[in-house]
Amino acid sequence: MREIIVDSFAGGGGASTGMELALGYSPDIAINHDPEAIAMHKANHPETEHYCEDVWDVDPVKATRGRPVGLAWFSPDCTHHSKARGGKPREKKIRGLAWVVIRWAIAVQPRVIILENVEEFQDWGPLDEEGQPIPGEKGRTFESFVECLRQLGYVVEWRELVACDYGAPTSRKRLCMEMRRDGKPIVWPEPTHGAPDSLEVQAGKRKPWRTAAEIIDWSLPCPSIFDSDKEIERNYGLKVKRPLADSTQRRIAHGLVKFGFDNPNPFIVTVNHSGDGFRGQGIDQPLGTVTSKNGYGLVLPFLTKYHGEIKGQEARGQTLDSPLLTLDTSNRFGLVTANIIKFRGTNIGQSVNEPLHTITAGGNHHGLVYAFLVEYYGASIGQSLNSPLHTIPTHDRFGLVIVHLHGQPYVVVDIGFRMLTPGELYAAQGFPSTYIIDGYRANGRPVQKHQQVAKCGNSVSPQMARAMVQASVPELCVGSGRALSLERYKPAAGQMEFSL
Known part of the structure; x- marks a missing residue:
């Protein structure tokens, strides 16, 4: 038997x-x-x-x-x-x-x-x-x-x-x-x-x-954090929450400081933790633990070379990269992305994966960051040079941030942000691309997106389970005398494929 x-x-x-x-x-x-x-x-x-x-x-x-x-x-x-x-x-x-x-x-x-x-x-x-x-x-x-x-x-x-x-x-x-x-x-x-x-x-x-970069669907739009929810719905057909919560904006800002000033790649930000500090990662590492709540966001900063009209103005710039951290039961990562553009010429931009071109700024958000001040007290993320200086304490607590990229002057012209989708989270967890995560019903009702995310966060990584089973009961595994195996998770020619 x-x-x-x-x-x-x-x-x-x-x-x-x-x-x-x-x-x-x-x-x-x-x-x-x-x-x-x-x-x-x-x-x-x-x-x-x-x-x-x-x-x-x-x-x-x-x-x-x-x-x-x-x-x-x-x-x-x-x-x-x-x-x-x-x-x-x-x-x-x-x-x-x-x-x-x-x-x-x-x-x-x-x-x-x-x-x-x-x-x-x-x-x-x-x-x-x-x-x-x-x-x-x-x-x-x-x-x-x-x-x-x-x-x-x-x-x-x-x-x-x-x-x-x-x-x-x-x-x-x-x-x-x-x-x-x-x-x-x-x-x-x-x-x-x-x-x-x-x-x-x-x-x-x-x-x-x-790495996290493997599981991200780069064809999906990553709307600007500066657009309103109505603008995003009109332009992309997406329903998102704008403006972002203050804590999320602070976390993105911390991520830009950590990943944005040397590295032109997107990064992941975790948005459902306590506190305002940055938790996240670059996209060249494995994704962190997925949780049951949607908490991973993708950030894409857009950079432009700065050529000011005032003599002595200097270059600013930034870059982004790192692997995604452990997934837990809540989706707590957001994606931030960036395009690089310069303040001269007519080109509107370039991919972050290409060598830097000589191009000009396009879009409505160019020149958002040229230089800014950071404060080393409280929960503040800093301030623009165009506003009055915040309250001065008894100790030296202000620092000037000037962004450089390869010695050239750049400014942030836009920041894209979106939450990772259930499909991306399941891919990060190691599920096959053919795994069914939507379109089914429970108690007569379609299963909602937040429930799909929760099931991912609560799941065992299939790859780790596979390794454990192969090591523990190799005599039961495919390749140890078993003649027939159902290859459900292999790209199939028809609806179902068997192999001897």
């Missing part, structure tokens, strides 16, 4: 997709309480038997119906373990969801069990009356959890793995635990990708990390 595969806490299907990429078929059983998650899972894994129920309400014996379980994957809710929760109270019930692993281990004894969670899962311990972890008890519950599994005959090991090391363009880091009771040694997947400057990559042993 064939061993079956179980995906508990299946979500929108990240782990299941990784399993299918490794095994050649979808998991036999998928469990999740969320109707929207199950709807997405059904759309992509129609062969799977789905349980839209609380994990505690599913009887392992009845669900498996006497079939042996070769692999059971568990990704319990991580929000009440994660440091991203800050000082908010934790809930004991949610933190304790991982105990369902013990129930399955007792009831049906899976040959191999894999658990995926945030790194802080290792710190799992009791809470005080206010819902805060007790410092002196850190890790005590985790130790009890591991000991239970060992008493049930499982060998247990765990490691922290990063998705970009296995081919996903995201730097999402997760704790992976493997438990097995078949007497075979635990084998961890070898990274297939690495930092571009690492010895392994330089020697050709690994591929360089995939």
Whole structure:
């Protein structure tokens, strides 16, 4: 009798997709309480038997119906373990969801069990009356959890793995635990990708990390932050929020300071964190963790060479670049882009990927930044030279910023900004381009964009799951005697393609 595969806490299907990429078929059983998650899972894994129920309400014996379980994957809710929760109270019930692993281990004894969670899962311990972890008890519950599994005959090991090391363009880091009771040694997947400057990559042993730039759809418009929402809807047919929130504008400004003055590339800004400081990255790195809220924005600064009419005026300029950071459950990255133009001649601009031309400024926002002042106190991002100087404190707190690019005078003529789309976020997480993320219904209603983003942020990176499964149960994987595999995620000639 064939061993079956179980995906508990299946979500929108990240782990299941990784399993299918490794095994050649979808998991036999998928469990999740969320109707929207199950709807997405059904759309992509129609062969799977789905349980839209609380994990505690599913009887392992009845669900498996006497079939042996070769692999059971568990990704319990991580929000009440994660440091991203800050000082908010934790809930004991949610933190304790991982105990369902013990129930399955007792009831049906899976040959191999894999658990995926945030790194802080290792710190799992009791809470005080206010819902805060007790410092002196850190890790005590985790130790009890591991000991239970060992008493049930499982060998247990765990490691922290990063998705970009296995081919996903995201730097999402997760704790992976493997438990097995078949007497075979635990084998961890070898990274297939690495930092571009690492010895392994330089020697050709690994591929360089995939980057955020790969997953961005550059054909999509990136409207100016200075246009009104009505102008953007009229010109692009898009409904966006303008003007941007003050905190978002400050974060973009900080990003321009960090990425804009030496480097003419777009960058990513995170807009859904607390505080006004910059959080983001260039586009030449893996994207950060995707969260359940839309928080990644793309920024495109447009530069122009400055030739003032007053003698002595100097050049200003800036550049932008870096890889996208870890994805979590909220979309918290925005894209900022730039075109380069100069204040002479008739050319309207050039791509940021081309050598600098001799061109002139075009558009309505040229000359927005020539030089400006920054303040080293409070939350201010600075001020223009054309306005009265802000309040002078008792200490020296003002600095003059003059932008130079290759020794030439440039000014910012425009700044484009848009949020990353669900499709871009799923691509960053490592999902195949053919993965269905919209067009399906849950409870009779179309699934909304914010729900699609949430499923991405809550998902396992398919590439990391694939690597774990291939290392843990290679005997079940494609290439180990399996004759037929469903290649759902390969560009197909027809609706569906099989290969021998």
